[in-house]
Amino acid sequence: MTEAEIMHVGIADAKIVAFPQHLRTAGLGSCVGVVVYDKQKKIAGMAHVMLPDSSLAKQTQMNRNKYADTALDDLIANLLRHGARKSRFKAKLAGGAQMFSFLSSDEKMRIGPRNIEAVEQKLREYRIPIESKDVGGSNGRTIEFNTDTCGLKIKTVSKEEAII
C-alpha cells in the first residue's frame, strides 16, 4: 500500500473507494471508525463518526457524516450506487474509547460507548454482520483498511500494531 493509494477520511467525514485505493482515518478517540465493504467487488466505505444520533442535531443544515445513523445510511446507499451488493456487505469497526476517566460519571460524555452502540445498532438494522472490531478502552487509534485483503490495521501510541 503506497501513500498515494490511501484515501484519508477526516473527522465527521466519509469516503468510498475501490481497490487499488485503500482507506485510512487517524486519531480516533471517542469517535468510531466504521468500514462497510464488499470483498468480492473490493469496494469499501469508511466513516469517522463523532456522535451517535442525528436527532440530537441542533443544526438546520447538518453534516450527515458526523452522526452514526445518517453516516451509515449514506455510506450504504453510496456503496450500492457504486455497484456493491448488499448481500455481501460486512463491517469492521474501531474506536469509541474513553480518553479521560472523569468523564465516565457524566452520561453525556460517555460518548465513546454510545457511538459504538449506535453504529452496531444501525448495522443490525441493515443486517450487516460485524466481522471484527477493536473498540472501547482508553487509547486513541489510527485505522487503515486494505481493500484487497479486507484487513483493518489498528495503530496506537503504545501498543503493537494489529490487523483485525
Next chain:
Amino acid sequence: MYDLRYITDDQLDALKEAGNIGAGNAATALSTLLRQDIDMKVPAVRICHFNELIESIGGAEQPLAAIYLRVQGDAPGNMFFLLQPAEAELFVHYITGDESFSWSNTSNDDINLSALHEMGNILAGSYLSAISDFAKVNMQPSVPQISVDMGGAILANGLIEIAEESDYTVVIDTVISLSDPNQQQHMVEGKFLLLLHPDAFGHLFRALGVEEDD
C-alpha cells in the same frame, strides 16, 4: 446558541484580549512558582473547521501530552494545555528535580504525575480566573486529567458538545515557553487551547460589551 458565521472582528478581538489576560496570568503564576521567566506569544483567535484545528496541533496522529479540563458556569467549554510528550517530561524533571520520569515507565500513583497535575491545576486555574474576573463571568474548572495519546483522539473530547451545533469552532490559542536558565535556550513550549461551548458566546460577548444588537 451563537452562529459562528456572524461573529464580528470586534468580538474576535475581545476573545483575543480575554485569551491574552488568561494566558498572561497563567504565565505569571508559573513564573512565580518556578522563579523563572516565561515567554508568552500573542494569542491567536480563529474560527476553524474541526479538521483544521486538528491539523494545527500537528495532525490527528501526532502524540501529545495533554492536560484537559472541562469548564462549567456561564461560559462553559473545554480547555487543553498541550505539550510535546518529550517536552512534558523535561517540564516534569524541571518541576520535581527527578530526572527519571518518563511516559514509558510512569504509573498512576507516580508523584511526578501528581506534580504535572498540580501544574495543570495552577495554569488552568489562573488562566480561567483571570478571564472570569476580567469579563465578570462565572467559569468553574473541573479537576484536570492527563493523557498522552494521539492529538485527534484527545481534542475530539473538547469538540463533542460543539459538534451538536456546528463543524466549526472558535479557537483561542496561546503559546507559553520556558527557557533553560543555564543555557538560555528554549526548553518547553506549551499551548493553551480554549474551546468554548456555543452557549458561552452570548454570555461572554454581553459581558465584554461586544454584543451585536440585532
